[in-house]
Amino acid sequence: MKRLLLGFVIVFSMIECSFALTTFDKAVWIPYWRKTEGASSTLANLDKVTQISPFAYELQTDGTIKNVLKIEQEPWVTLIAEAKRKNIKVYPTILSYPHNNKEKNYQYLLLAQRKSRKAHVQAIVDLVKKNKFDGIDIDYEAKLAETRPYFSAFLTELATSLHKERKQLICTIEARTPPDSRYATTSKEILAKVEYSNDYKVIGKVCDQVRIMAYDQAGDDARLTIHNTALGNVYKPVADIEWIKKVTTLALWDIPAKKIILGVPTYGYKYEIIPAVGTGTPKYSRIGSMNWNYADELAKSLNISPVRNSSGEVSFTYSTSTGVQGEQLGSTKQYLVWYSDATSIADKIRIAKLYKLGGVVVFKIDGGNDPKIWEVLRSN
Secondary structure (H helix, E strand, O other), rough: OOHHHHHHHHHHHHHHHHHHHHOOOOEEEEEEEHHHHHHHHHHHOOHHEEEEEEEEEEOOOOOOEEOOOOOOOOOOOHHHHHHHHOEEEEEEEEEOOOOOOHHHHHHEEEEEEEHHHHHHHHHHHHHHHHHHOEEEEEEEEEOOOOHHHHHHHHHHHHHHHHHHOEEEEEEEEOOOOHHHOOOOOOOOHHHHOOOOOOHHHHHHHHOOOOEEEEEOOOOOOOOHHHHHHHOOOOOOOOHHHHHHHHHHHHHHOOOHHHEEEEEEEEEEEEEEEEOOOOOOOOOOEEEEEEEEEHHHHHHOOOOOOOOOOOOOOEEEEEEEHHOOOOOOOOOOOOEEEEOOOHHHHHHHHHHHHHOOOEEEEEOOOOOOOOOHHHHHHHHO
16 A cells, blocks of 8 residues: 555656646736736736736835835736636736946945845845735846846845745846857957856846846847848847847856746837938838837738738838828838737747747737737647
C-alpha cells in the first residue's frame, strides 16, 4: 500500500511539474486613462488571460507612489474581484518615466541611497499587502547608466521582501537591441562604449517574471533600417518580427526562457512623410499615436486597403489632398500610418512559443485595439 501511495505521489508530482513547465502566461496592461473601456473589454474576456496589470501607479520625484489609478474605485474594484474569483493574477504596475536629466537624477538618488531605497521597498510591500495583490510589476524606465547597481540592489531587496509575504515580483524592462545591429558596426571601439542601466543577469535571477517591452522599435535597429531602405521599403515598425527575434535571443543569454514574458503592442503611429532631397531618402516626422480602431476608420474613410508590410504589421499612406481630419486641401503633405492588428500579434505569440518563453503581455487593452485580439489570445 505504501509503495502504491508513493508511486501515486511521484506520478502526481511529475504531472504537476510538467504542467508548471508548460504554462504559457497571457497578460494584459490596462491604462488608467482609458480604464472604463479597457476594464470593460478585459472583464468580458477574462477567460482568455492569466494575468492583468492595471497601468499604472506613478513614482513621484520625491519617492512617493501616486495612485493615479484610483484603484479603490470602479471599474477596478469589479475587475479585480472577478479576476481573483477566476484565479487570474493581479499585478498592478508602478511606472517611473523621467522626462529629463533632473528627474533621472531623482530616480538615481532614490535608489542609490540605502535609507530611501529601504523605505521605497517597504512602501511597495505595504501597497501590495493592503490591496491583496498577487504581487507588483516594476516598470522603471529611462534610467541613467550609473543607476544600474542600485536598481539591481532595489530589485533584489524588493524580491526578498515580497517573497516573505508570498507575493511575486514582475519586472518590466526595455528591449535591448544587439549593439552591432543598433549601430550597424563591428567596431570594438564603438561597441565598448555601450552602457546599460539594466543588469540582465541580476534581473533574470531575482524577478519572478521579466516582461520585455519588445515594441517602439523605431530606428533602434540600424541594420534592419538600412536593409529595408535599400529595398525601397517604407520602414517605421512598432516591432518588426526580425527585431523581436534579435531582442529575444540576446535576452536569453542571461534570463531563463520561462521567466521571459514578451511584450507585444496593439497600437501604432502616424507620421508626416518629408520628401527626399536629391539622392537622399524620405524622412518621417512622428505626429502621434494611433490605435487600431482609429486607423481602421481612417482607412475606410479614405477607401484605402491597408497592406501587410515587411515587418509583419499593417500600414498605409495618404495625401492631404483627400481633405480628411481637418487637414488642409491642396497641400503636398503625405502621411504614413503604421500599426498593429490581431494578425501581427498572433505572429509575435508564435515567436514567443518558438523560443519557449513564459508568455506574452499585451500593451495595451483600451477599447481601441483590434477586437480579434481576444480570439488570438484564446486560440494561442
